[in-house]
Structures are given as C-alpha cells and as structure tokens.
Amino acid sequence: MVLPLLFLVLIRILVGSAxxxxxxxxxxxxxxLRNATLHYGRTIRWYFPGNPYVRRAANKLLHLSQxxxxxxxxxxALHVNRVLSGSLSATRSFYQPYAEMLQQGRENIAKLTPxxxxxxxxxxxxVLAKLEEDRDPDLWWxxxxxxxxxxxxxxxxxxxxxxxxxxxxxxxxxxxSLCGFGALTSLILWLFGLWLA
Numbered sequence: 001m002v003l004p005l006l007f008l009v010l011i012r013i014l015v016g017s018a019x020x021x022x023x024x025x026x027x028x029x030x031x032x033l034r035n036a037t038l039h040y041g042r043t044i045r046w047y048f049p050g051n052p053y054v055r056r057a058a059n060k061l062l063h064l065s066q067x068x069x070x071x072x073x074x075x076x077a078l079h080v081n082r083v084l085s086g087s088l089s090a091t092r093s094f095y096q097p098y099a100e101m102l103q104q105g106r107e108n109i110a111k112l113t114p115x116x117x118x119x120x121x122x123x124x125x126x127v128l129a130k131l132e133e134d135r136d137p138d139l140w141w142x143x144x145x146x147x148x149x150x151x152x153x154x155x156x157x158x159x160x161x162x163x164x165x166x167x168x169x170x171x172x173x174x175x176x177s178l179c180g181f182g183a184l185t186s187l188i189l190w191l192f193g194l195w196l197a
Contacts, residue, residue: 017057020042021043021056024039043057057087058098061084078109141193148189151182158175
C-alpha cells in the first residue's frame with residue numbers, strides 16, 4: 001500500500017517540475033527573463049533525487065546569470081543568482097543537493113551585490129559570510145516540539161473522549177481535567193519549541 005502511494009507522489013513531483021520547466025522555457029522564449037527565472041526556481045523546488053529537471057533548471061539559471069553578467073545587466077544577474085540560491089537552499093534536508101551550484105550562486109551574489117548597490121559600501125566577503133551562515137534548526141528543540149505536538153493531539157482527543165458524553169454533554173471528571181491540563185501544557189511546549197528551534 002505504501003509503495004503505490006510513494007510512486008504516485010514521485011510521479012506528481014516529476015509532473016510538477018516538468019510543468020514548471022515548460023513554463024520557464026515558454027517565458028524565456030517570450031523574452032520574459034525575470035518570469036522565466038522564477039519558474040526555473042520553482043522547478044528546482046520540486047526536487048527529489050534523480051529528478052532531471054532540477055539539474056537542468058539550475059544549469060539554466062547559472063547560464064542566464066553568466067549571460068546577464070556579460071551584458072552588464074547586474075540587477076538581473078543578481079536576481080537570477082538569488083533565485084538559484086534560494087531555490088537550492090529550499091531543497092536541503094539532511095544533505096544539500098547540488099552544493100557546488102549553490103556555492104557558485106552565493107559567490108555570484110557576493111560579487112554582484114556591491115555592483116548593484118554601489119551607493120552603499122558593501123564588502124563582498126561580508127555578503128558571502130552572511131550567506132554561508134549556518135541556519136540549521138536546533139535538533140533538540142525540533143525533536144521536543146515534534147513530540148509536544150503529538151502529545152497535544154493525543155491529549156486533546158483524550159480530553160474530548162473523557163470529558164464529553166456521547167450526546168455531547170460536558171461531564172468533566174479527573175481524567176478530562178488531566179487531559180485538558182496536559183493538552184494546554186503540551187501546546188505551550190510545542191509553541192515554545194518552535195520558537196527555540
């Protein structure tokens with residue numbers, strides 16, 4: 001039962017990325033570079049290992065970036081690299097797909113930002129350092145938050161079943177009070193965990 005569902009999800013991902021790729025190509029042929037760039041970015045966000053459209057879209061964005069840079073359209077080149085970097089960053093899980101392309105996009109952003117925002121004194125090394133900051137969530141608080149969320153669901157269900165009769169009358173009782181207090185506590189812990197994660 002799980003394998004057919006997984007297969008359907010993978011097919012949906014592949015179809016979604018193919019549709020975004022087609023839209024990007026259509027926008028590019030129409031000369032709408034900014035819109036094409038956004039659709040290439042969306043193609044990348046449909047990532048799963050082995051999806052051929054993701055690599056194509058990332059390569060296309062790098063190519064558009066180089067073309068824009070050579071034509072001295074620094075704003076467009078910066079936009080393209082921001083889309084590339086943001087889209088590839090969004091695909092990260094326990095590993096980073098296409099890390100070399102992500103690094104190239106970040107380095108391009110660091111070099112292009114001072115050219116686009118020349119009125120501000122921007123150091124490319126500071127821009128690159130900011131882009132490479134580790135923004136990993138705290139694993140401990142992520143784990144606590146997940147458990148608190150599951151506990152909250154279970155305790156709310158427990159409160160409903162123990163605190164109400166079949167006709168919908170509130171009957172209360174010790175078990176309902178404990179479940180209600182536990183649900184409130186786990187809700188607070190869940191939100192606190194999300195804040196700290």
